[in-house]
Amino acid sequence: MTWVFWAFLSAIFAGATALLAKVGIAGIDSNLATAIRTTVIVLFTWAIALSLERHHGLAEIGRRSWLFLILSGVCTGLSWLCYFRALQLGPASSVAPIDKLSVVFVLLGAWLFLGERLTPVKIGGASLIVVGAVVLVFA
Numbered sequence: 001m002t003w004v005f006w007a008f009l010s011a012i013f014a015g016a017t018a019l020l021a022k023v024g025i026a027g028i029d030s031n032l033a034t035a036i037r038t039t040v041i042v043l044f045t046w047a048i049a050l051s052l053e054r055h056h057g058l059a060e061i062g063r064r065s066w067l068f069l070i071l072s073g074v075c076t077g078l079s080w081l082c083y084f085r086a087l088q089l090g091p092a093s094s095v096a097p098i099d100k101l102s103v104v105f106v107l108l109g110a111w112l113f114l115g116e117r118l119t120p121v122k123i124g125g126a127s128l129i130v131v132g133a134v135v136l137v138f139a
Contacts, residue, residue: 021084021092025088034077083095098133098137101130104130
C-alpha cells in the first residue's frame, strides 16, 4: 500500500472526525471535548504501538527527533483546540474547508524550510484550494 492509499484513508477519517466532533461537542466545553478526544487518541495509538511491539524503538530516538516531535505535538494540540472551538461556533461544512487551508501552509512551509520545489502546477493547485475554501465558506 502506497502513501496515496494512507493519505486517502487519512482524509476519510478526518472528514468523519469533523462530523462526529460536531455532534459530540454539543453542550460541552470545546476544550474538554478536545481533552477527551486526545485521551482516546493516546490510548488508541499506544495500544497499537505496544501490540506491534514498536515501543522498543524509544531508546533509539535522537534529541533532534524528540524536539521536533514534541513541537509537532504542541502544534497538533493547538490545532485541535482551535478546530473544536471553531466547530462549536460554526457549521462543520464551513469550518472544515478553512481547516484544509493547512495544505497551502504545508506547501509554503515545505518550500521555505524543506527545500521542496514550488512549481507552477503546485501554485495553481494551492490557489484552487484557497478559492474552493472561500467558495465553500461563503456559499
